[in-house]
Amino acid sequence: MSLHVENLALYYQTLRGDVKALERATFTVADGEIMGLAGESGCGKTTLGNGLILLTPPMKFIEGCVKLDGVELPIWDMERMMPFRYKEISLIPQYAMSAMNPTRKTGKMISELLESRGVSYKDTLPELKRRLDLVELSHDVLNMYPIELSGGMKQRMVMVLSTLLNPSLLIADEITSALDVSTQRAVAKMLVEFRDRGFVKSVILITHDMSILYQIADSILVMYAGILAEKASTEVIIKSPRHPYTKLLISSLPEVGVKYSEKKLTGIPGSPPQLLDPPTGCRFRDRCPVAFDKCLEAPPFIELEKDHFVACWKEF
Amino acid sequence: MLKLDNISKVYKVGTFGGKELQAVSNVSFDINKGEVVSLIGESGSGKSTIGKMILRLTSISSGAIMVDGVDISTLKKGELRGYYRKVQGVFQDPFSSYNPIFKADRVFSILRDELFPEVNGSEWQDRVNKSLEAVGLNPDIVLNKYPHQLSGGQLQRLLIARALLLDINLLVADELISMLDASTRIDVLNLLADLKSRGLSVLFITHDLSLGYYISEKAVILYRGCVAEMGATEKLFGNPLHPYTKMLLNSVPRLDKKWEAEAVELETEAQAKQSEFTGGCVYYGRCPIADKELGCDRCRPALLEVDCDHFVACFRYGDGFGGVATP
Amino acid sequence: MIEQKLKKKNEFVYFALRNKKLQIGLTVVLFFLVLTFIGPLLTQNEPFAYVNPGGAEPPSSEYWFGTTFFGQDVFAQFGRGLRATFLVGLIGGGLATLIGVVIGFTAGYRGGLVDEILNLVTNIVLVIPTLAVLLIVAAYLEVRTIFTECLFIGLTAWPWAARAIRAQTFSLRTREFVDLAKLSGMKDRKIIFKEIAPNMMSYLFMTFILQFGGAILIAATLDFIGLGPTDAISLGLMMQVAVLWGALQLGFWWWFIPPGFAIMAIVGSLYIMNVGLDEVFNPKLREM
Numbered sequence: 015m016s017l018h019v020e021n022l023a024l025y026y027q028t029l030r031g032d033v034k035a036l037e038r039a040t041f042t043v044a045d046g047e048i049m050g051l052a053g054e055s056g057c058g059k060t061t062l063g064n065g066l067i068l069l070t071p072p073m074k075f076i077e078g079c080v081k082l083d084g085v086e087l088p089i090w091d092m093e094r095m096m097p098f099r100y101k102e103i104s105l106i107p108q109y110a111m112s113a114m115n116p117t118r119k120t121g122k123m124i125s126e127l128l129e130s131r132g133v134s135y136k137d138t139l140p141e142l143k144r145r146l147d148l149v150e151l152s153h154d155v156l157n158m159y160p161i162e163l164s165g166g167m168k169q170r171m172v173m174v175l176s177t178l179l180n181p182s183l184l185i186a187d188e189i190t191s192a193l194d195v196s197t198q199r200a201v202a203k204m205l206v207e208f209r210d211r212g213f214v215k216s217v218i219l220i221t222h223d224m225s226i227l228y229q230i231a232d233s234i235l236v237m238y239a240g241i242l243a244e245k246a247s248t249e250v251i252i253k254s255p256r257h258p259y260t261k262l263l264i265s266s267l268p269e270v271g272v273k274y275s276e277k278k279l280t281g282i283p284g285s286p287p288q289l290l291d292p293p294t295g296c297r298f299r300d301r302c303p304v305a306f307d308k309c310l311e312a313p314p315f316i317e318l319e320k321d322h323f324v325a326c327w328k329e330f
Numbered sequence: 331m332l333k334l335d336n337i338s339k340v341y342k343v344g345t346f347g348g349k350e351l352q353a354v355s356n357v358s359f360d361i362n363k364g365e366v367v368s369l370i371g372e373s374g375s376g377k378s379t380i381g382k383m384i385l386r387l388t389s390i391s392s393g394a395i396m397v398d399g400v401d402i403s404t405l406k407k408g409e410l411r412g413y414y415r416k417v418q419g420v421f422q423d424p425f426s427s428y429n430p431i432f433k434a435d436r437v438f439s440i441l442r443d444e445l446f447p448e449v450n451g452s453e454w455q456d457r458v459n460k461s462l463e464a465v466g467l468n469p470d471i472v473l474n475k476y477p478h479q480l481s482g483g484q485l486q487r488l489l490i491a492r493a494l495l496l497d498i499n500l501l502v503a504d505e506l507i508s509m510l511d512a513s514t515r516i517d518v519l520n521l522l523a524d525l526k527s528r529g530l531s532v533l534f535i536t537h538d539l540s541l542g543y544y545i546s547e548k549a550v551i552l553y554r555g556c557v558a559e560m561g562a563t564e565k566l567f568g569n570p571l572h573p574y575t576k577m578l579l580n581s582v583p584r585l586d587k588k589w590e591a592e593a594v595e596l597e598t599e600a601q602a603k604q605s606e607f608t609g610g611c612v613y614y615g616r617c618p619i620a621d622k623e624l625g626c627d628r629c630r631p632a633l634l635e636v637d638c639d640h641f642v643a644c645f646r647y648g649d650g651f652g653g654v655a656t657p
Numbered sequence: 658m659i660e661q662k663l664k665k666k667n668e669f670v671y672f673a674l675r676n677k678k679l680q681i682g683l684t685v686v687l688f689f690l691v692l693t694f695i696g697p698l699l700t701q702n703e704p705f706a707y708v709n710p711g712g713a714e715p716p717s718s719e720y721w722f723g724t725t726f727f728g729q730d731v732f733a734q735f736g737r738g739l740r741a742t743f744l745v746g747l748i749g750g751g752l753a754t755l756i757g758v759v760i761g762f763t764a765g766y767r768g769g770l771v772d773e774i775l776n777l778v779t780n781i782v783l784v785i786p787t788l789a790v791l792l793i794v795a796a797y798l799e800v801r802t803i804f805t806e807c808l809f810i811g812l813t814a815w816p817w818a819a820r821a822i823r824a825q826t827f828s829l830r831t832r833e834f835v836d837l838a839k840l841s842g843m844k845d846r847k848i849i850f851k852e853i854a855p856n857m858m859s860y861l862f863m864t865f866i867l868q869f870g871g872a873i874l875i876a877a878t879l880d881f882i883g884l885g886p887t888d889a890i891s892l893g894l895m896m897q898v899a900v901l902w903g904a905l906q907l908g909f910w911w912w913f914i915p916p917g918f919a920i921m922a923i924v925g926s927l928y929i930m931n932v933g934l935d936e937v938f939n940p941k942l943r944e945m
Contacts, residue, residue: 054511165373194372195537199581199589222512225583252585266516268544269585270567274523279544281520282513285481387836411842419840427833429852437837444842489837 015083015182015215017043022078024065032074033289035061036240039078040315041323043183043216048209050227050248051220053237056286060108062237063185063220065089067098067105082183100131104181104214108188111168114160121156124175131179138178145174145213149204166197173204177213184214190226202230224267228252233321236260239286239297242315246322256318256329258302296327304328331531332361332384332500337393339379339555353379354555355612356393358633361500361548366523366532368542368563370578371552377535380552381504384533385419386410397500411445418493422505424485428477434485435473437492445496461491465521483514490521501525504535519545539582543567548639551575554612557633561640571642573617611645619646678933685926689919693743696736704734704890713909723911726902734890735915741891742873742920745807749872752811754865757818762849764819765826775819783816795884803886806879810872818864825860829853859938863931870927877920892916 022039025032036058043049051059061073066089069075075090082102088094099105107113115123124142125135143153149170160168169189177184186205190198208214219231227234228248235245236257244257255261262282272279284301287293295312299305308327315325339354354376361367371377382388384395386402394401397417405413421427428434438458442449449457459469465487472484480488486506493501503522507515522532523545536542542549543563550560551574559572570576580590610627611617620626624645631643673679700721702708709720709728716723722731764775791809798805829835830853838848854861879885880893881900899905899913 054513195539195578195581196372199583202583203589223583224512225585228585229583229589263512264585266513267585268516268519268540270540270543270579270582271586272540272544273563274520274544278520279516281515281517283517285483285514385836385840387839414840414842419836421833421836423833427837429834429856431855437841440838440841440843 015045017183017216017218018081019066020079020081022062022065022080023076024061024069024078025074025076026061027072027074028290031290034240034292035073035289036065038312038315039242041235041242041245043218045215046209047232048206048217048219048230050224050231050234051218051237052222052224052227052234053243054222054286056239056289057237058240059220059237060187061240063187063218064105064107066218067095067103067185069095100127100176100181101179102181103183103185104176104179106172106176106184106186106189108191110172110176110187110189111165111192114168114172116160119157119159120163120171124156124178127175128178133179142174142178145178148207148211149174150200166193166201169193169197169201170204173201173208177208180213182215184208184217185220186217187220188222189219190221190223198226199229202226206230224252224264236263239292240289241297241312242323242325243298244322244324244326245315250322256322256324257326258304258328259298262303296325331363331398332533333396334358334360334380334384335394335396337380337383337395338391339376339383339388340391352555354383354391355630357552357555357557358393359548359550359557359560361531361533363499363531364526364529365548366526366534366546368546368549369533369535369552370537370539370542370549372537374554375552376555377537377552378504379555381419381502381533381535384500384502385417386413387419415445415496416498417500417502418496418498419502419504420486420489420493420506423509424482424489425477427489428485430477432476434475434477434480434488437488438495441492441495457495458491461494462488464494465491466517467491481514482510483518486510486518487521490518490525494525498530500531500533502533502535505537506534507541508536508538515541539567539578540584551578556612556630557641557643558613559640559642559644560633561637565637565640569637569640571636571640571647572613572644573619574613577616611643621645672937673934676933676937678929679937680933682926682928682930682933685922686930689739689923690743692736693739696739697733700730700733700736702730702733704737705729706733713904713907713912716911722915723909725899725912726904726909731895731912731915734895735892735919737890738892738895738916739919741803741886741889742876742893742923744803745810745876745891746869746873748804748807749810749814749876750865750869752807753814753868753872754818754861756811757815757864757868758822758861760815761819761822762826762854765823766830766845766849766853768827768830772823775823779816779819782813785813787813791879791884800888801884801886803889803891806876806886807872810875814868814871814875818868821864822857822861825857826853829856859934863934863938866927866931866934870924870931873920873927874924892920 020040022036024036026035039062051063053059065073066080066087069089070092080087080089087098114120128135128138146153146155151167151170155163155167155171163171173189190201193201205217205219209217219227221227231248233245233247234251236243236251236259238259244251244255244260251260252264255264266279266281268279282301287297287300293300295310296302296305299309302309313325313327315323316330317323318329335358337354337357338352341351341353343349343351357380359367369377369380379388383390390403394403397413402413428437442454446454462469462472467484467487472480472488477485507518510518519541522534526532534542534546546563548561549563549566551558551566551572553574558574559566559570566575567579570579583589611620611630614620614626617626626645631645633641633643634647635641636647707728708730709724712724712728713726714720714724720730720732722735725731760775760779764772794809795801835848835852838852876885876891877893880891881897883897885891885894885897893916895916896913899909904912
C-alpha cells in the first residue's frame with residue numbers, strides 16, 4: 015500500500031475567519047512504513063490525521079489530493095468515504111480510551127460496529143480472540159464494561175478493534191500519551207507487531223513524544239504551525255536533523271543521564287504563531303536563530319537527500 | 331525542613347463506605363533546605379495524594395508531616411494562612427488552575443486580599459512586577475489578560491510567580507510541566523532549578539524519569555502507595571536495585587538507545603480490579619525475582635539503607651530481615 | 658483591555674440576538690408581559706363587575722374576549738389574571754430558586770456528612786405528595802392569598818434546582834482553581850460565592866427561568882382544582898370557574914380558551930427560551 019498526499023490544505027471555520035491549520039502538505043507513506051507525525055500542540059498533526067479519515071465541520075477541505083494505493087480518497091465527502099473507513103483506513107482517535115460507550119459491554123460494542131459495516135460478528139470472533147491473545151487480554155474482557163478495565167487495557171482493546179478488518183493504513187492519534195511507562199512500551203511494541211503480522215500495512219503515529227518515535231518509527235515527519243518542516247528516517251531526524259526547528263526541538267529534550275547542573279538544556283523562546291492570520295513566508299522565522307531575508311518567502315518542502323525532505327532556505 | 335513520618339492515606343470506597351482503598355502506605359522521606367526531590371510514580375502510585383496532604387488539601391489518615399518541626403495536622407484553620415505563606419503548590423493543568431471567567435492576574439489580587447491586605451497598591455504592583463521578572467515574564471504582556479489568551483507555559487510561570495510573592499520555603503510542583511509543549515517544558519524546568527539558589531525547596535511530582543533526573547538531587551520511587559526505592563539521583567538511576575525501578579528504567583523511551591527485546595510484565599485484569607492488598611509486597615504480582623521463601627507474598631519489606639543515601643524496600647536486599655508483617 | 662472584556666460579553670449578546678429559539682420565546686413572553694401592564698388600562702371594567710346583563714356572550718367589539726356566565730368582562734379578568742400569573746412565577750419561582758441554590762451549593766461544596774443530610778432533606782421534600790399536603794393546608798386556611806400560594810410553591814418546588822446545582826458545584830469544586838483559592842487562604846463560603854457561583858451564572862439564570870415557568874404551571878394546576886387564592890383572579894382560576902359553570906358543555910369557548918392558551922404560550926415560550934439560552938452559553942451546541 016502507499017499513501018500519497020499532494021498539496022493538502024485544511025482550514026477550520028471560526029467566527030473570526032478561517033484558521034489555516036494545514037497548508038501545502040505533500041508527503042508519501044510507503045508500504046509497511048511506520049511514520050511518526052511529530053510536533054507541538056497546534057502544529058496541525060491532529061488536523062492532518064483526522065482530516066484524512068473524518069473531515070467534519072468545522073474542518074474545511076480547501077485543496078489537495080490524497081491517494082491510497084493509487085485510488086483517490088474523497089476525504090471532503092463524508093458519504094463517499096464510508097466504504098473506505100475502517101476497512102482501508104482506520105483511526106485510533108485521541109482519548110480513545112474514554113471513547114468507549116460506558117453502557118455497553120465491549121463485546122456488544124464490537125459486534126454492533128461490525129454489523130454496521132456488514133461484517134458478521136460470529137465469523138470474525140475467532141480472529142478477534144486470536145488478536146486478544148496477542149495483546150495479552152483474556153477473552154473475558156468481551157463480557158466486561160469499559161469501566162472495569164484499566165487505562166492500558168482499554169487502549170489495547172481499542173487497538174484491536176481499530177485493526178480488526180486489516181486496514182491498509184492506521185492513523186494512531188496520541189495513543190501512548192495517557193499511559194504509564196510500562197503500558198506505553200507494551201502498546202508501542204504492539205503497534206509494531208501489528209504491522210509485522212500484516213494486520214495493518216502502514217501506520218501514521220501522531221505524537222509529541224519524540225522518544226517513542228525513536229523506538230518504533232521508521233521515519234518521522236516534523237510539523238510546525240501547519241506546515242511540514244522536515245521528513246526523514248528516524249535515525250537522521252534524531253541524530254542529524256537539518257531544519258532549525260527540529261534541531262532545537264531535539265536538543266531541548268531531557269534524557270536520563272543529563273543533569274541540569276552539568277548541562278543546561280534550552281528551549282525555544284517565544285510561541286508558535288496564531289494561524290488565523292499566519293505570517294507570510296516561513297512560519298518559524300520569528301523564533302529561528304538563523305533566519306535571514308529570504309525567509310520572508312515560504313520555503314518549499316524539497317528532497318535534499320534521498321528520502322530527506324526539508325523546508326528551509328538555509329539548507330538549500 | 332519537610333519531614334514525612336510514616337504517612338498513610340486511606341479512602342473509604344464502595345456503598346456506605348464499606349471497603350477501604352489504601353492510597354498511601356507508610357511513606358517516609360524528607361526534604362532539606364534548597365533541595366529538589368522528585369517523587370516519581372505512575373498512576374495509582376499515590377504521588378498526587380502525598381502532594382495534597384502536604385498542602386493540607388486532603389487529611390492525613392495516619393502518620394505526621396512536619397514542616398520546620400511543626401506537625402501540620404495540628405494547625406487550626408486560622409493558622410493555615412501562616413502555613414501557606416511558607417508552602418505553596420502548582421498543579422498540572424494550567425488552564426484548570428485559573429477561573430476561566432476572570433483575568434489571569436486575579437490570582438495575584440486574591441493573594442493580596444487574603445494574605446497581604448495591609449500592603450498598598452503601588453508597592454504591591456512593584457512586588458508583582460519583580461516576581462514576574464524573576465520568572466522570565468514581561469509584565470506588560472501577561473497582565474490584564476484572560477487565561478485563554480495566554481499560553482500554557484506563561485500560565486505555569488505566572489503560578490510560580492504567585493508562589494514566589496510569598497517568599498515560600500517549599501513548592502509542591504505536581505506534574506507541573508506535563509501539559510506543556512516540549513519546547514517550553516525545559517524553560518520552566520530550568521526556572522525551577524534556578525530558584526533553588528534562592529533557598530527554595532521543591533517537591534517535584536512526576537511520572538517522567540528523565541525530568542526527575544534532570545532537576546533533582548534526590549528521588550523517591552513510589553509504587554501503589556509504597557516507597558520502592560529512594561536516594562540520591564545518580565545512585566538510584568546508575569544502580570537501580572528494586573525490580574520496579576529497573577523495569578521503569580528499561581521501559582522509558584530514550585533517544586540514545588532502543589528498548590531491549592525482552593517482554594515487560596503487564597498488569598493483569600485481576601490486579602486492575604484489586605483495590606486493596608491483603609499483605610505482602612505490593613509489587614509481588616509483577617515481580618520477576620519474587621520469592622515465597624523470603625516472604626514476598628506475606629510481608630511488606632521495610633525501607634532499608636543498603637548504601638549511603640540509597641534505600642530499597644525489597645527482601646532481596648538487606649539480609650532478608652526487617653520485613654514488616656501487615657495485619 | 659476594555660475591548661477584550663466587551664468582546665466576551667458581546668459574544669454572548671451576539672449569539673443571543675441571533676438565536677431563533679431565544680428570539681421567538683422572548684417575543685412571546687414579552688408580549689404577554691406588556692399585556693399585563695397595559696391590559697387593565699385598555700378597559701374600564703373591573704374583573705368581577707357584572708357588566709353584561711345578558712350573561713355569557715361571545716367576543717364582540719364591546720367585550721373583546723366576551724363575557725362570562727355572570728356577565729363579567731373576560732378581557733378585564735384576563736388582564737388582571739396575567740398579573741397574578743407573572744407574580745406567582747416571579748415570587749414562587751424566585752423563592753424556589755433561592756432555596757435550591759443555597760442547599761445545592763452547600764451540599765455540593767461541602768460533601769461528606771453535610772451533603773448526606775441535605776440530600777436526605779431534598780429527597781424527602783421531593784417525595785412529599787404536595788397535593789395532599791396542600792389539601793390539608795387549605796382545610797386550615799380559609800383565606801388564601803397569592804402570596805400564600807407563592808410561599809407554598811417556593812417551599813416545595815426547590816428540590817430539582819438543588820439537585821442540579823449540587824451536581825454542577827461538585828464538578829467545579831474539583832477544579833484546580835478552587836484548590837488554588839484554598840491555598841491562598843480563602844474561606845469556604847467566599848470560595849463558593851466568588852469562584853464557583855460566577856462560573857455558573859448562566860446555569861443559575863436558566864434554572865431560574867425553568868422555576869419561573871414551573872411555578873406558573875403549578876399555580877395554574879392548583880387554581881384549576883380549587884386550591885388557589887381565594888381573593889384574587891388568575892388565569893387558572895378563570896379556567897376553574899369556567900369549567901365549574903359549564904363553559905365546556907355550553908360552548909363558552911371564549912371563557913376558558915384565552916387563559917388556557919396564555920398559560921400554554923407563556924410556559925412553552927419560557928422553556929423554548931431555556932433551550933435557546935443553553936445554546937448561547939454552551940459554545941459546543943451552537944450551529945456554525
